[in-house]
Amino acid sequence: MTEQSALITADLVDLDLPSANRRAAVGALAERLQKAGRVTDLTQFLADIEAREQQMPTGLEGGIGIPHCRSAAVTVPSLAFGRSTAGVDFGAEDGPARLVFMIAAPEGGDTDHMTVLAALARRLVRKAFKDELLGATDPGHVAEYIRKEVGA
Amino acid sequence: MKLLAVTACPTGIAHTYMAAEALEVAAEEAGHEIVVETQGSAGSTPFTPEQLAEADAIILAADVEVRDKDRFVHLPTVTAGVKKAIGGAPGLIEQAVAAAEAAPKGGAAGSAAAAAETQLAVKQSGPGVGSKVRGWLMTGVSYVIPFVAAGGLLIALGFALGGYQISDAPSVTQSFSWTSHTSWAALLFQLGSLAFGLLVPVLSGFIAYAIADRPALVPGFVGGLVAVEVHAGFIGGLASGLLAGGLVFWMKKWKAPRAIAGIMPVLVLPLVGTAIIGGIMFVVIGQPLAAVTTGLTTWLNGLSGSNAILLGALLGLMMAFDMGGPVNKAAYAFAVAGLSTNSQTALLIMASVMAAGMTPPLAMALATTVRKKLFTEAERENGRAAWLLGASFITEGAIPFAAADPLRVIPSLMAGSAVTGALSMAFGSTLRAPHGGIFVVPLIGNPFGYLVAIVAGTLVSAAIVIVLKSVGQKKKAAATTESPSAPRAAAHA
Numbered sequence: 001m002t003e004q005s006a007l008i009t010a011d012l013v014d015l016d017l018p019s020a021n022r023r024a025a026v027g028a029l030a031e032r033l034q035k036a037g038r039v040t041d042l043t044q045f046l047a048d049i050e051a052r053e054q055q056m057p058t059g060l061e062g063g064i065g066i067p068h069c070r071s072a073a074v075t076v077p078s079l080a081f082g083r084s085t086a087g088v089d090f091g092a093e094d095g096p097a098r099l100v101f102m103i104a105a106p107e108g109g110d111t112d113h114m115t116v117l118a119a120l121a122r123r124l125v126r127k128a129f130k131d132e133l134l135g136a137t138d139p140g141h142v143a144e145y146i147r148k149e150v151g152a
Numbered sequence: 153m154k155l156l157a158v159t160a161c162p163t164g165i166a167h168t169y170m171a172a173e174a175l176e177v178a179a180e181e182a183g184h185e186i187v188v189e190t191q192g193s194a195g196s197t198p199f200t201p202e203q204l205a206e207a208d209a210i211i212l213a214a215d216v217e218v219r220d221k222d223r224f225v226h227l228p229t230v231t232a233g234v235k236k237a238i239g240g241a242p243g244l245i246e247q248a249v250a251a252a253e254a255a256p257k258g259g260a261a262g263s264a265a266a267a268a269e270t271q272l273a274v275k276q277s278g279p280g281v282g283s284k285v286r287g288w289l290m291t292g293v294s295y296v297i298p299f300v301a302a303g304g305l306l307i308a309l310g311f312a313l314g315g316y317q318i319s320d321a322p323s324v325t326q327s328f329s330w331t332s333h334t335s336w337a338a339l340l341f342q343l344g345s346l347a348f349g350l351l352v353p354v355l356s357g358f359i360a361y362a363i364a365d366r367p368a369l370v371p372g373f374v375g376g377l378v379a380v381e382v383h384a385g386f387i388g389g390l391a392s393g394l395l396a397g398g399l400v401f402w403m404k405k406w407k408a409p410r411a412i413a414g415i416m417p418v419l420v421l422p423l424v425g426t427a428i429i430g431g432i433m434f435v436v437i438g439q440p441l442a443a444v445t446t447g448l449t450t451w452l453n454g455l456s457g458s459n460a461i462l463l464g465a466l467l468g469l470m471m472a473f474d475m476g477g478p479v480n481k482a483a484y485a486f487a488v489a490g491l492s493t494n495s496q497t498a499l500l501i502m503a504s505v506m507a508a509g510m511t512p513p514l515a516m517a518l519a520t521t522v523r524k525k526l527f528t529e530a531e532r533e534n535g536r537a538a539w540l541l542g543a544s545f546i547t548e549g550a551i552p553f554a555a556a557d558p559l560r561v562i563p564s565l566m567a568g569s570a571v572t573g574a575l576s577m578a579f580g581s582t583l584r585a586p587h588g589g590i591f592v593v594p595l596i597g598n599p600f601g602y603l604v605a606i607v608a609g610t611l612v613s614a615a616i617v618i619v620l621k622s623v624g625q626k627k628k629a630a631a632t633t634e635s636p637s638a639p640r641a642a643a644h645a
Contacts, residue, residue, distance in 0.1 A: 055162055056215065061239040066166050093239075105165050108418040118192060121169035125177065125238060 007120070008079040008146050011036055013139035017082035017100060022053075025088040026067050029080040029102040038078045039104060045073040049102075057091025064124060065090030065097030074106040079120060081142060083133065099133055119150040153184045155248050156199060156207045156227070160191040160214035161234045168192035171213045171237035178241035184249065191219055199223065201283060209252035211244050213237035220291060220362075225476065225548065228255040285394075286478060291362035292355045292393055293485050297586055299354055300491055303347030304585035308595035310341025351492045352376045352386055356393035363397025364404060367417045371396035371425035375433050382438035385445035386489045391437060396429045445493070452490065452497040460500065461574045467501065468508035468573025468609070472565040475512055476548040484509070488586045499582035503596060506545050507581070507606050508573035510589055512565040513542030513549030514606070515613030519621075522614070526621045531556070542610075545589035560620040568613025575605035 012032050018024040030046055033039040048071035052058070058066045065088060080102040087096030101124065123129045129149060136142045157175050161167035172188040179186035187203050190196050191214070198220075199207075209228040212218050213236065228251035232244055310318050314337025321338035329335045353376030360372025375396045379388025400421050408416050455463060470483035487505040490498030520527045520535025527535065534552045541549025554561045579601025585592050593599045 052163060056235075058166070060170070060235070068163060068166050070163060070165070103166055105163075106414055108414055108416070118165070118169040118190065121166045122173035124166075125170050125174045 006143075006147055007077065007150065008081060008143045009036065010140040010143045012078065012080040013142045014080070014082040015136070015139060015142070017084040017088065019084040019086040019088050022065075022067075022088055022090060025065075025082060025084065025100055026050075026102065029067075029082050029100065032080050033074075033078055033102070033104055036078075038076050039071075039073050040075060041073040045069075045071050045104070048073065053091075059090030059092030059097055060124070061092055061094050062130065063087065063092075063095065063098040064130070065092070065100045066103060066121075066124065067100070068103035068105070070105045070107055072107045074104045077106060078104045079146065080104070081133070081146065083136075099130060120146070123149050153208045153249055153252060154203075154206050155179060155184055155186040155209055155211065155245065155252075156203060156224075157186060157188045157211040157213060157237075158191060158218050159188060159234055159237060160216050160218055162216055164192035167215075167234045167238065171234045171241075174238045174241035175211065175213070175244065178245045182242065182245050182249075184245060186245075209248040209255070211237070211248050213244065220287065222290060222294070223287075228252050288359050288362040288394070288397065289390070289485070290481060292357075292359035292390075293481075293488060295358040296351055296355045297488065299347055299350055300488055300586040301588065303344045303351070304491065304583075305588070305592065305595065306340045306344030306347065308344075308584045308592075310337045310339075310344060312595060313337035313340065348492065349380070352380050352389035355386060356389040356396065359390065359393025360396035360400065363394070364401035367404065367421035368397050368400035368425065370422035371400060371429040374426045375429040378430050378433035378438065379441070382434065382442050383445065384433075384438050384441035385449075386492045387445050387448070388433065388438065388441040391441055392429060392433050395432065396425060399428060400425045449493045449495050452493065452501075453495045455497050460497065460577045463501070464504040464508075464573035464575075464577030465570040466573075467505050468511075468569035468571070469566050471505060471508040471547060471573070472512050472550075472569035472613075473562065475550050475554060475565070480509070480547060484586075491584065491586060496582070499584060499597070500577055500580065502586065503581040503583035503602060504573045504576040506583055506587070506589070507576040507602060508569040508609065509547040510542050510545050510606055511569045511572045511609040511613060512547055512554075513538035514610040515542075515565060515568050515617065516550050516553045516561070517542060518610055518614040519617045523618050523621070526618065543590040545587055557621075560624065561617060564616035564620060565613050567616055568609040568611075570609075571612045572605045572609025575608055576602060579605060581605065 012029075014028060014032065018028045026049055027046065030039060030042060030049070033045070034042045039045045048069040049067050052069045053067060058068065060066065067090070082100040082102070084096075084098055084100065087098050088100060090097045090100070101120070103120070132145060133142060136145070157172070159168045159171040159175070161171075168190050169192060172190045175188055176186055187199060189199055204223055204227075207227055209230065210224050211230045211232065212221075212224075213232050213234045215234050228248070230244055230247045230251055237244055314321065314334050318334070318337050318341045321334065321341070324335060324339045324342055327335070328339065353373045356376030356379060357369050357373035360368035360375070372393050375392025376389045379385065379392050382388065384391075403421055403425065404416075408420070412420060467483045467487070470479050473479045483505055487498075487502045490501050517535045517538035520532045520538075524532060531553060534549075538549040550561070550565060554565070579598050581599070581602040582597035583592070583595075585595065593602060596602050
């Protein structure tokens with residue numbers, strides 16, 4: 001139970017993310033979420049992600065992209081993490097994203113889970129957190145590190 | 153330095169918190185204290201009254217509307233997009249510090265102004281429960297005002313175009329002629345009436361929303377509709393909003409089983425809340441509240457002659473007392489709430505309240521124009537802006553003057569506003585819109601009398617301010633030859 005419902009697990013980590021363009025990167029992470037049974041309707045989910053992206057690109061300074069949405073297609077609040085050596089353009093002013101965090105929140109999710117996502121968002125602006133993820137080699141270790149950092 | 157910040161983004165799950173973290177880190181590095189209110193989906197902990205009173209400046213880093221902005225009117229504000237806070241937090245902190253340092257208008261007078269503003273802020277935050285209730289009510293009122301404005305102006309335009317029998321015109325769904333101006337007048341009137349029909353539900357809905365967020369919206373709105381249905385008016389709306397908010401707030405604390413936790417906010421809370429509140433409104437408190445509303449309306453309509461003039465003067469005193477603070481807002485809310493009763497006296501009250509609220513900035517503008525020497529350069533600049541602020545019914549335009557020299561300025565402004573309020577009543581000016589200042593004068597009943605009332609109050613206030621300031625100035629000048637800003641500070645102390 002704990003492993004399946006944890007915010008992020010090893011199979012949600014992609015250390016060699018397809019980097020052709022944003023859709024390829026987002027698609028790869030979304031498929032991981034679907035395979036893990038966390039997203040029911042892939043088309044719906046990708047549409048929701050894209051809708052958020054259209055509102056305002058989610059790329060952040062420092063090589064980070066955080067495609068995210070609340071979607072009825074999401075069953076469990078989840079995080080999928082992808083790392084790209086070449087970088088994927090998420091619309092940040094200072095260039096492509098090397099760390100991509102896909103945050104999937106269910107529609108009307110309860111506050112406890114939102115708190116976890118909030119904790120994650122807070123870590124994203126810390127340098128040590130980014131450095132650890134840039135240097136990591138093992139998906140299982142990445143998932144465990146993120147879980148430990150956000151207290152999930 | 154003590155800073156506050158609000159962060160908010162469209163989805164409320166990522167940028168809100170990243171911005172908060174970035175600001176906290178940057179503030180700590182720069183050696184300042186900061187408290188961040190994250191208006192995101194993990195719920196937000198509002199600032200305490202102490203935090204609001206002690207803060208030197210606030211940063212609003214948001215891509216969506218910041219909730220309850222009224223709390224920050226007394227603070228120097230730095231506004232930015234939420235991304236700016238993530239990427240450039242140190243810059244925003246610097247800006248906020250600079251804004252806080254620039255805010256006091258130099259030297260001793262500045263600190264007096266700051267002290268006065270802090271006092272105001274402390275008063276505003278008041279004791280725990282009372283200030284909370286006031287906050288909820290004001291949130292509701294703030295959402296209602298645009299409805300009253302749009303609806304009221306549409307109705308007034310309908311009357312202006314089609315005469316006073318336009319309210320009896322047949323529905324435009326049945327008869328509408330593109331070439332008949334009566335049809336257009338009827339259209340405007342009927343649109344306005346529909347907008348007015350939403351007043352009580354919106355009031356109730358957003359009071360509930362202020363208390364318990366989105367799940368309380370439906371119980372609040374439907375409770376408000378029931379209030380209309382049972383003729384309990386805005387008093388019913390206030391009651392249903394508070395009840396709905398309180399009920400949902402309490403229900404949110406239930407530990408729901410995991411299976412239904414996800415649907416609590418979208419289904420269970422609205423459903424159960426609406427059933428309970430709707431039921432209570434219909435069968436328990438609806439009738440008594442309707443009786444109270446009828447009584448109030450009858451009383452308002454019965455007010456005439458010297459009673460009405462006294463009421464106008466009293467409301468005028470209240471409008472000028474704290475210029476946008478709780479007393480002012482109480483008078484204003486009373487007037488706006490009255491509009492929904494459709495009574496003639498309510499329209500008189502609205503007109504009187506708006507006129508009295510326009511006078512303070514206008515009076516200060518006039519005083520700074522005719523007696524430049526009594527004011528600092530900064531005040532003269534404020535004075536120029538005050539013409540427009542006053543004409544637009546933004547009473548807050550007089551705050552800088554009152555903050556710097558409250559003992560002379562506030563009584564002067566109260567006197568003038570009382571005159572204006574009373575005269576507006578005496579002349580029988582009526583107003584259907586809750587805002588708009590000089591720009592809605594063409595739609596006011598007896599506009600000439602209205603303008604006379606405003607001019608009279610402005611003259612009275614300006615004259616008293618000039619006299620009081622001259623007296624203080626001379627005494628001070630005889631006693632000492634300090635810098636120009638010193639006399640006011642000394643007089644304040």
